[in-house]
Amino acid sequence: MSKNTTKAGILVVILVVPALMFVFLKLFGNNYYKLPYLMPEIDEHGQVLMNGADTVFHKIPDFELLDQNGNKFSSQQTKGKIYVADFFFTRCGTICPKLSSAMLRVQDVFGDNPDVLMVSHSVDPNHDTPAVLKEYAKKYEAQDGKWFFLTGDKKAIYDLAIKGYKLPVADASEYDKNIKDVDEMFIHSEKLMLIDKEGYIRGIYDGTVNVDIERLQAEIKVLQEIYKDKNSAR
Structure with a gap:
């Protein structure tokens, strides 16, 4: 395998794989966003309601x-x-x-x-x-x-x-x-x-x-x- 072929293969991997991953995530992935709720309510005994x-x-x-x-x-x-x-x-x-x-x-x-x-x-x-x-x-x-x-x-x-x-x-x-x-x-x-x-x-x-x-x-x-x-x- 020539050096040029090897370089071309590496270039394909660098360019194509991220694009395929993006398409996969866009079509099949889920976005998860989390932000906690703060300040739980406490009863007269100090227990969380x-x-x-x-x-x-x-x-x-x-x-x-x-x-x-x-x-x-x-x-x-x-x-x-x-x-x-x-x-x-x-x-x-x-x-x-x-x-x-x-x-x-x-x-x-x-x-x-x-x-x-x-x-x-x-x-x-x-x-x-x-x-x-x-x-x-x-x-x-x-x-x-x-x-x-x-x-x-x-x-x-x-x-x-x-x-x-x-x-x-x-x-x-x-x-x-x-x-x-x-x-x-x-x-x-x-x-x-x-x-x-x-x-x-x-x-x-x-x-x-x-x-x-x-x-x-x-x-x-x-x-x-x-x-x-x-x-x-x-």
């Missing part, structure tokens, strides 16, 4: 607040949507600018996708009126109808954070009247939460860490593929 053989997972409860335009925003507007949630306040000079910049990066990738929303809840609602939130939204070039900044009853927001999203939040000035520094006053999480179309928590990310933001963007796409596969299987 089960529905038969299935674990019962926590869902974000219903809520109603006001957005940056002064319009009512309810959990009904998130039904059938994938959304990213965080907690912040406009006067924050520490982690909040990083969180809002991370949310902006999500908007940059999914701004044209109507299935993906962002929802930022203020932990300082007495100061963060809709008008204040609207100015803050402009600062981060938030798209109307895409990225919502929410305010409202303080207790309702804090209950939603703690009982709904399972995130810590507190107003330290309620316990120590000597606290004057606003950055020391409000305690909240740096986490971004990925919520699916049914209200289940599917991912938790550190909004101040670049690799976590990239993982969030990737896992939104994974979740989209999961729904795409579900719809095509019907």
Whole structure:
């Protein structure tokens, strides 16, 4: 066998075999996308709740607040949507600018996708009126109808954070009247939460860490593929 024939054979293998594998996978293969459900429900004895053989997972409860335009925003507007949630306040000079910049990066990738929303809840609602939130939204070039900044009853927001999203939040000035520094006053999480179309928590990310933001963007796409596969299987 000549060297030229050998080279030709190798070239055929290099070019044809990958093409055949692609065709095989396209025709007969299945795509498998997985993303866990987080936060199983726990009973009063500390046991995970089960529905038969299935674990019962926590869902974000219903809520109603006001957005940056002064319009009512309810959990009904998130039904059938994938959304990213965080907690912040406009006067924050520490982690909040990083969180809002991370949310902006999500908007940059999914701004044209109507299935993906962002929802930022203020932990300082007495100061963060809709008008204040609207100015803050402009600062981060938030798209109307895409990225919502929410305010409202303080207790309702804090209950939603703690009982709904399972995130810590507190107003330290309620316990120590000597606290004057606003950055020391409000305690909240740096986490971004990925919520699916049914209200289940599917991912938790550190909004101040670049690799976590990239993982969030990737896992939104994974979740989209999961729904795409579900719809095509019907």
